Structure formats: C-alpha cells, structure tokens
Amino acid sequence: MRPVLLAIWLFLLALPAMADASPRVATTLDPADGTVMVGQPVRLHVRVLFADDMAHPPLVSVPETPGAQVMRFESQALTVRDQIDGQSYVGKEFEFVVYPRRAGDIVIPPPRITLLDRAGDPAGEARGTGTRIHASAPPGMDASGPVLVSSHVEARQDWSPDDGSKPVAAGGAIVRTIRRQADGTPALAMTDFQFVAPAGVRVYADPPVSQDQVNRGDVTGKRTDKVTYVFEKPGRYALPALVQPWWDPTQREARSLTLPGLDVTVIAAAAGHATATGLMARMASPQVLATVAGVVFVVVAALLLAPRVWRAWLARRNRRRASAAWARRAAIRAARAGNAGAAWEALTTWLARLPREEALALRQTPPLAPPLAGLERALFHGDGVWTPADGAALARAIDTCDHRPATEKAGAFAILPPLNPEFTTRG
The missing domain is CATH 1.10.167 (Regulator of G-protein Signalling 4; domain 2)
Structure with missing residues (x-):
C-alpha cells in the first residue's frame, strides 16, 4: 500500500505545477466592440502567456469564419511580458486581420493554439475564446460583392501603342493597362472589372496580378489588370469607361474613381499602302524604272506583307491566350x-x-x-x-x-x- 500512497501523494503535489503549465489565452478586438463597415479590417489579437518560462513559441491559427476572410500578414509574433496576481508571465501576441464580406453579425471561432516543447514538437493544445463582430453595409455602396474600404485609393491606366489619337488598321490592337492601389486592404477587395466592347471588337484579358505590400502590419493592396482590344473591321468604336467604387472611412462617404474610355477610329488595313504605292509609281520615270524595279518590289512587298503577317500572328496569339x-x-x-x-x-x-x-x-x-x-x-x-x-x-x-x-x-x-x-x- 505504501508505494500506492506515495504515488498518490506525489501526484497531488504535482497538480499545482500542472495547472501552472497551462497557458493563459486572451482574445481581443480592435476596435474593441467589433463594429465596422463591410470590408473594413478588424484586428484580432491572440495573447498566449506562460507562467515564468515559455518552452517554445506556440502555433496559433483561426478556424474558417463564414462571412469573413481572416488573414495574417506578419510571420513573427510579438514577445510580451506581464504580471498577473503577483505571478510573472511571458508569451507571444499574434495578430490576425479579419475582413467582413457581408453585413450582419459574424462569429469568429476560438483560436486554436498548439503548444510545443523545447524541441519544437507538439506537446498539447489550448483554445482561446470566440469573438463576434458586426458589419454594416456602407451607405451608397453595393455590399453584394467586394467592398473596398480605404482612406486612400489610386487608379491610373495606360493605352498602348497610343491613346487613340492615331487611326488603327483593321486587325490591329490596343492594350489597356490598369494599375490600382489602396491603403489598408489587400487587392482581393478591389472590383473585378467586366471588360466588354462593341460588336466588331474582340476582348482578351490577362489574369490580374496582385502585389500586396506589408509594412509593420499595415497592408497596401496593389493590382494590375491588362486587357487587349483587337479591331476586326473599319469603323469608329467607343471603348467603355471603368469605375472603381470605394468607401472612405475617414470622410465616412462613398467615393469612386473613373477610368475614362477611349474612342478609336479603325481604317482598312491596305488603304495606306495602296496610296503609297500609287505615289511611288507616279514619281518613277521610265528611264530609272528598270534600275529600281527590284528595290521597289522588295519595299512594296515588305510594306504589304510584314504588317499582315504581324497582325495575323498577333490575332492568332491573342485568340490562343483567350x-x-x-x-x-x-x-x-x-x-x-x-x-x-x-x-x-x-x-x-x-x-x-x-x-x-x-x-x-x-x-x-x-x-x-x-x-x-x-x-x-x-x-x-x-x-x-x-x-x-x-x-x-x-x-x-x-x-x-x-x-x-x-x-x-x-x-x-x-x-x-x-x-x-x-x-x-x-x-
């Protein structure tokens, strides 16, 4: 009996130490009441504290949150120290950013904490407390799709090879490149433009390129969209404008940026070449015609065939990429x-x-x-x-x-x- 009693006594003595080994987990929101607009970020802080000593920083994740996107931009957690009821604690504070994507109450599940031993191997689990946020639809904004919330938004576009000031030959193309930037939100919140064009114009859009930048927890979303318009026949075409709506939390108002469209004049592909050929024929005298015939043939062939070959190759490449x-x-x-x-x-x-x-x-x-x-x-x-x-x-x-x-x-x-x-x- 004595060995059994001794084992029980040792177990009872170890209970306070086992209890102290369990970490203290605190979950807070910024803003504290969790009341924001749809698309406005909420910072979720998860603090994990250990009494006296932390064997190894834990792993923390937030489960899937219906109605919101939860992201973490910083790979390193902040080391924190605290005194609670005379006891010293050390631990880590993890920051997540929650983007509500619909209006109403959104429940954020309790964070999952994986405890690690000194070798970095799993040694147990802990769980924080769940939180709740309330998102409202920004006045004057359509909250059925992505809502861009930012205090500063930029958008600009470039047209290549020119801005439509020169006519385009049938079969030719104009490339529209759009660059957008927004403070405090990732590029995923930006509007997906619907690229359309009048009949007689084909539209080929490249996959968008997102390049979010993070500086000390502050994210700047950057996105580049590129679309190619190929003109099939002569005429005058109006390429439509594009609008990026956004909510300005500083001014508390709905705003938008408009990227103007473009009017393009398309001419017959061979019209310019025929005029040049006739002018050359009138200027050539019978005496020198035989001498320059070979040179004229080469020049005319290059003028007529090279652009057609290039346009045909470009159109085929664009069709393949589309x-x-x-x-x-x-x-x-x-x-x-x-x-x-x-x-x-x-x-x-x-x-x-x-x-x-x-x-x-x-x-x-x-x-x-x-x-x-x-x-x-x-x-x-x-x-x-x-x-x-x-x-x-x-x-x-x-x-x-x-x-x-x-x-x-x-x-x-x-x-x-x-x-x-x-x-x-x-x-």
Missing part, C-alpha cells in the same frame, strides 16, 4: 510553381472561360474539389498551409479535368468569379 485550353495550361504551371495566390488567379481565370454549368461541375468533381478547398483555406481563412506538394496535387487534379468544352468563346468574359465563390461556406 482560350480555355491556354488558361488551363497556365493554371497547371501556376499550381506547380507553388505560389498560392498565383495558382488561385490562374485557376479562376480558366474556370471563368468555361461555360458556367461546366465550371460549376468541375469545381465539385472529386479530383479538383479537395485541393481547391485547401487552396481557399490557405488564402482566405488563415488556418491552412499551402506547400509545394499541395501545388503539385492541384496541378494533377487540373490535368485530369476535361478541358475541351463544347462551345468556347474568345470574346468578352469575366476574369474572376465573385470574391467569395459559390462553393465556399457562407454565414
């Missing part, structure tokens, strides 16, 4: 590269170029659905990890999908689906 097959190959390459953001943009571009019913069916197929769900968790919810192996699995899943739709249009189309796709859970 196809679902090209977008599918780009999605496979992006997935294999291992960058989660680039893989998401390339994948959604491919799905957007398929018929809606086919795209919805592909999103739910067994090969594609699991890696796509993992990609969304890593990008939008902050509790997933995206590794090169996940990228390779997504590439294989895309490769197995049927990518030859019965009908494929190379005209106007939407580049990305809504920011919160239909297949994600909504609150």
Whole structure:
C-alpha cells in the first residue's frame, strides 16, 4: 500500500505545477466592440502567456469564419511580458486581420493554439475564446460583392501603342493597362472589372496580378489588370469607361474613381499602302524604272506583307491566350510553381472561360474539389498551409479535368468569379 500512497501523494503535489503549465489565452478586438463597415479590417489579437518560462513559441491559427476572410500578414509574433496576481508571465501576441464580406453579425471561432516543447514538437493544445463582430453595409455602396474600404485609393491606366489619337488598321490592337492601389486592404477587395466592347471588337484579358505590400502590419493592396482590344473591321468604336467604387472611412462617404474610355477610329488595313504605292509609281520615270524595279518590289512587298503577317500572328496569339485550353495550361504551371495566390488567379481565370454549368461541375468533381478547398483555406481563412506538394496535387487534379468544352468563346468574359465563390461556406 505504501508505494500506492506515495504515488498518490506525489501526484497531488504535482497538480499545482500542472495547472501552472497551462497557458493563459486572451482574445481581443480592435476596435474593441467589433463594429465596422463591410470590408473594413478588424484586428484580432491572440495573447498566449506562460507562467515564468515559455518552452517554445506556440502555433496559433483561426478556424474558417463564414462571412469573413481572416488573414495574417506578419510571420513573427510579438514577445510580451506581464504580471498577473503577483505571478510573472511571458508569451507571444499574434495578430490576425479579419475582413467582413457581408453585413450582419459574424462569429469568429476560438483560436486554436498548439503548444510545443523545447524541441519544437507538439506537446498539447489550448483554445482561446470566440469573438463576434458586426458589419454594416456602407451607405451608397453595393455590399453584394467586394467592398473596398480605404482612406486612400489610386487608379491610373495606360493605352498602348497610343491613346487613340492615331487611326488603327483593321486587325490591329490596343492594350489597356490598369494599375490600382489602396491603403489598408489587400487587392482581393478591389472590383473585378467586366471588360466588354462593341460588336466588331474582340476582348482578351490577362489574369490580374496582385502585389500586396506589408509594412509593420499595415497592408497596401496593389493590382494590375491588362486587357487587349483587337479591331476586326473599319469603323469608329467607343471603348467603355471603368469605375472603381470605394468607401472612405475617414470622410465616412462613398467615393469612386473613373477610368475614362477611349474612342478609336479603325481604317482598312491596305488603304495606306495602296496610296503609297500609287505615289511611288507616279514619281518613277521610265528611264530609272528598270534600275529600281527590284528595290521597289522588295519595299512594296515588305510594306504589304510584314504588317499582315504581324497582325495575323498577333490575332492568332491573342485568340490562343483567350482560350480555355491556354488558361488551363497556365493554371497547371501556376499550381506547380507553388505560389498560392498565383495558382488561385490562374485557376479562376480558366474556370471563368468555361461555360458556367461546366465550371460549376468541375469545381465539385472529386479530383479538383479537395485541393481547391485547401487552396481557399490557405488564402482566405488563415488556418491552412499551402506547400509545394499541395501545388503539385492541384496541378494533377487540373490535368485530369476535361478541358475541351463544347462551345468556347474568345470574346468578352469575366476574369474572376465573385470574391467569395459559390462553393465556399457562407454565414
């Protein structure tokens, strides 16, 4: 009996030490009441404190939050020290940024804490407390899609090869490049422009490029969109303006930036060449015609054939890049590269170029659905990890999908689906 009693006595003595080993977890919001506008960031602070000594910084994540996106921009947590009831504590404070994407109450689940021993191996778990935020739709803003909330937004565009001051030959193209920047929010909150054009103009849009910058927890969203307009026949065409709406929390008002459209005059491809050829014929005298005949032939052939060959090659390249097959190959390459953001943009571009019913069916197929769900968790919810192996699995899943739709249009189309796709859970 004595060994048993001794073991019980030692266990009872160890209970206070075991209790002290459990960390204290505190979860707070900024703003404290969690009342914001849709799209306005809420900072979620998770503080994990250990009595006297911290064997190893813990791992902290926030589970999927329906109706919001949870992101973490800083890789390092802040070391903190505190005195509570005469006891010294040391630990880490982790910061997450929550972006509400719908109006109403949004419940943020308790953070998950994985405790690590001194060797960095899992040694237990802890859980914080859940929180709640309330998001209101900004007055004068459409909250059914992405809402850009920022105190400062910039947008500019460039036209190449020129701004429409010169006529364009039929078969030629103009490239429109749009660059946007917003303080305090990632590029995912920016409007997905719908690029359309009048009949007789084909539209080829490249996947958008997002380059968010983070400086001490403050994010600046940057996005570049590029679209090519190819003119099929002579005429006068009005390319439409584009509008980026946004909510200014400083002035508490809805604002917008307008990128003007462009009027383009398109002429027959060979008209200029025919005039030049006639002028040369009138200027040539019979005496020198035989001498310069070879030179004239070469010059005329170059003037007539080189632009046509270039325009034909450009049109063919643009048609190929606008196809679902090209977008599918780009999605496979992006997935294999291992960058989660680039893989998401390339994948959604491919799905957007398929018929809606086919795209919805592909999103739910067994090969594609699991890696796509993992990609969304890593990008939008902050509790997933995206590794090169996940990228390779997504590439294989895309490769197995049927990518030859019965009908494929190379005209106007939407580049990305809504920011919160239909297949994600909504609150």
